[in-house]
Amino acid sequence: xxxxxxxxxxxxxxxxxxxxxxxxxxxxxxxxxxxxxxxxxxxxxxxxxxxxxxxxxxxxxxxxxxxxxxxxxxxxxxxxxxxxxxxxxxxxxxxxxxxxxxxxxxxxxxxxxxxxxxxxxxxxxxxxxxxxxxxxxxxxxxxxxxxxxxxxxxxxxxxxxxxxxxxxxxxxxxxxxxxxxxxxxxxxxxxxxxxxxxxxxxxxxxxxxxxxxxxxxxxxxxxxxxxxxxxxxxxxxxxxxxxxxxxxxxxxxx
Amino acid sequence: xxxxxxxxxxxxxxxxxxxxxxxxxxxxxxxxxxxxxxxxxxxxxxxxxxxxxxxxxxxxxxxxxxxxxxxxxxxxxx
Numbered sequence: 001x002x003x004x005x006x007x008x009x010x011x012x013x014x015x016x017x018x019x020x021x022x023x024x025x026x027x028x029x030x031x032x033x034x035x036x037x038x039x040x041x042x043x044x045x046x047x048x049x050x051x052x053x054x055x056x057x058x059x060x061x062x063x064x065x066x067x068x069x070x071x072x073x074x075x076x077x078x079x080x081x082x083x084x085x086x087x088x089x090x091x092x093x094x095x096x097x098x099x100x101x102x103x104x105x106x107x108x109x110x111x112x113x114x115x116x117x118x119x120x121x122x123x124x125x126x127x128x129x130x131x132x133x134x135x136x137x138x139x140x141x142x143x144x145x146x147x148x149x150x151x152x153x154x155x156x157x158x159x160x161x162x163x164x165x166x167x168x169x170x171x172x173x174x175x176x177x178x179x180x181x182x183x184x185x186x187x188x189x190x191x192x193x194x195x196x197x198x199x200x201x202x203x204x205x206x207x208x209x210x211x212x213x214x215x216x217x218x219x220x221x222x223x224x225x226x227x228x229x230x231x232x233x234x235x236x237x238x239x240x241x242x243x244x245x246x247x248x249x250x251x252x253x254x
Numbered sequence: 255x256x257x258x259x260x261x262x263x264x265x266x267x268x269x270x271x272x273x274x275x276x277x278x279x280x281x282x283x284x285x286x287x288x289x290x291x292x293x294x295x296x297x298x299x300x301x302x303x304x305x306x307x308x309x310x311x312x313x314x315x316x317x318x319x320x321x322x323x324x325x326x327x328x329x330x331x332x
Contacts (some may be wrong), residue, residue, distance in 0.1 A: 019330040
């Protein structure tokens with residue numbers, strides 16, 4: 001990806017390299033990425049864990065019955081996800097709540113800290129979101145097989161279709177759409193994050209080229225930044241609610 | 255602007271890929287408009303469907319983002 005960024009539009013006015021912000025670079029000066037190199041992604045993932053600790057664990061120590069400000073923020077995040085899990089998965093959803101809450105907080109914090117200027121968004125990489133989505137896919141399938149045995153295959157058999165031939169065609173279609181789920185799950189999050197940040201960088205490239213009129217791209221960037229904040233929170237919510245829906249499908253076989 | 259045929263193909267491909275964003279705009283507008291129509295008919299029930307509004311918009315938006323992603327990949331990552 002670095003090679004493509006260099007032959008981009010570098011002739012004359014606008015020198016735009018919007019995809020350079022996604023390059024994973026080692027932090028300490030080497031040029032080769034090994035399996036255990038500390039990269040900027042490592043740094044920002046650690047910052048995300050730190051923020052999760054500061055947001056959730058720290059205010060709820062010595063929790064009071066009438067919460068203070070930070071405690072009520074932590075509590076409302078918790079109750080938001082708890083309510084979503086209870087609405088979709090019912091009573092037995094309680095045992096999946098820790099995993100769903102972890103996924104939600106990780107994606108929310110990673111998305112929002114990626115909006116800090118000069119930072120790095122881990123969830124803009126298909127490597128990170130692909131692992132998240134694959135984990136959901138594999139866990140949901142394993143849980144489905146553990147709960148229902150081979151009867152899990154009846155998830156794909158649409159009994160409400162009129163003829164058997166139609167049911168066989170629908171079986172193949174349902175099977176394909178089941179396997180496409182992790183792909184769309186991961187690409188949705190990664191694409192939204194990457195697109196938003198790339199757009200911000202492209203607008204930023206217009207600012208020096210326009211001279212005094214450069215306030216217009218800056219105003220546009222402010223609006224897009226607000227949209228990006230909304231998209232960051234909504235994408236975390238969408239990932240989590242889809243995780244709950246996939247889990248419900250596996251547990252209750254529609 | 256200099257370049258060879260491959261560069262030209264990249265730029266034309268990226269431009270063509272943004273055609274998909276028109277469909278995404280139609281889709282998101284559809285979702286938001288239907289929500290608005292429903293909310294104006296039944297304002298009391300509008301609040302609890304707000305979550306579904308965001309879910310629907312995210313789904314419709316995602317497909318537009320996929321086509322934008324193809325455009326960006328063609329421009330900068332090939």
